[in-house]
Amino acid sequence: MVAQAARGRRNPDGIRPFRAITDLRPVADLIALAFGDELDEAGRRALREMRWLAWVSPLLWLTNQVVPPGEGVLSGFVWVEEGRIVGNASIRPFPPYGSGLPRPGGQGWLIGNVAVHPDYRRRGIGTALMEAAITFARQHGGAWVGLQVRANNEAALRLYRRLGFREEGQVIFLRRPPGAPPEALLTPSRLLRPARSGDQRRIYHLARESWPDGLAWMAPVRPDPYRLDLWERLGDWLSGRRRSWWLWEQGERLLAAVGVEVRRQRRASHRLRLLVAPSVRGQVEATLIAQGLTALTAAPGHPITIRLSHEDQPALELLQGVGFEAVQTLIHMRLPLREIS
Numbered sequence: 001m002v003a004q005a006a007r008g009r010r011n012p013d014g015i016r017p018f019r020a021i022t023d024l025r026p027v028a029d030l031i032a033l034a035f036g037d038e039l040d041e042a043g044r045r046a047l048r049e050m051r052w053l054a055w056v057s058p059l060l061w062l063t064n065q066v067v068p069p070g071e072g073v074l075s076g077f078v079w080v081e082e083g084r085i086v087g088n089a090s091i092r093p094f095p096p097y098g099s100g101l102p103r104p105g106g107q108g109w110l111i112g113n114v115a116v117h118p119d120y121r122r123r124g125i126g127t128a129l130m131e132a133a134i135t136f137a138r139q140h141g142g143a144w145v146g147l148q149v150r151a152n153n154e155a156a157l158r159l160y161r162r163l164g165f166r167e168e169g170q171v172i173f174l175r176r177p178p179g180a181p182p183e184a185l186l187t188p189s190r191l192l193r194p195a196r197s198g199d200q201r202r203i204y205h206l207a208r209e210s211w212p213d214g215l216a217w218m219a220p221v222r223p224d225p226y227r228l229d230l231w232e233r234l235g236d237w238l239s240g241r242r243r244s245w246w247l248w249e250q251g252e253r254l255l256a257a258v259g260v261e262v263r264r265q266r267r268a269s270h271r272l273r274l275l276v277a278p279s280v281r282g283q284v285e286a287t288l289i290a291q292g293l294t295a296l297t298a299a300p301g302h303p304i305t306i307r308l309s310h311e312d313q314p315a316l317e318l319l320q321g322v323g324f325e326a327v328q329t330l331i332h333m334r335l336p337l338r339e340i341s
Helices: 002-010 020-038 041-064 125-139 154-162 197-210 230-238 285-296 313-320
Strands: 014-017 076-081 084-094 108-116 144-150 166-176 241-250 253-263 270-276 304-309 325-336
Touching (some): 020 084, 108 125, 144 154, 197 241, 197 253, 197 270, 241 285, 270 285, 285 313
Parallel strands (some): 108 144, 270 304
Antiparallel strands (some): 014 076, 076 084, 084 108, 144 325, 166 304, 166 325, 241 253, 253 270
8 A cells, every 4th residue: 555655656647747758659649649630741740750759768858957948858748647648738938048039029938739638628637737838938937828729629729718818810721732723723924033042131021021920929930941042052952842932023122922842752742932011912912823833833743832821811812713722720829928018
């Protein structure tokens, strides 16, 4: 009996901090069970990485001892029942410490991988895990806590709204299958010119201008996709991709652009990017889409993907008219922990 009590003290049921040395594999299994077919390729890749990291978990444990709180691998909390992990909520600082990225509104924390085993739902486990993560962020100087949730996950949305999270914006992911009919394509215009290496800074600034403020705090625009220098092109060639941009200008002002990323790998998706300044939204999208699709359909046999914001309704309607389907909508939500300037 004493031995049983001792074991109970070492491994009690209920909530406890995530332990990289023991929890990586069971948490990966829980996420796979909880989200199932909803995981996209990036999600499945993350699960494979988690299971691989489980083999080197002692090294991860040592790393977690010397990094700032939350900077370790999958920091957060788990819920245990009868010695088995049945709930998880991960948390990490954003931007990461030392990243050099701007911090609009102060240091934030992101919550992710919120999962509860189907047999243990509706017992308050998700609420307890979320409250523990929020408390952790507040104790470590967080100004806000953010998360992403699928628009069709009504149970999670109710929970987050009850905890005080507010919707900041939506990101819509679309996909055009390889077999979409070519006759649906638009006719490209001559109003666009190919980008040159000296245009990369202008394209990057247009990307920041066209991305909504409500999304930039959690999904900031990074310069890498817009670099056109020689070293970047060499890297593209080595990684089996080719990127091109076309620009729409009025005088010296760059107001819109379309970019394509052609992938050579057999199962890879081509990527389409649209950048439209708010002042011309709804006026140039057809021209941009026509140019992008003309370039991408020259390399057939691959699906085409694109990411839009909730403000890109004109582009969304046009893309759906040429064979794109919305495959996922993520709602970005934020909970202020102190007044945000």
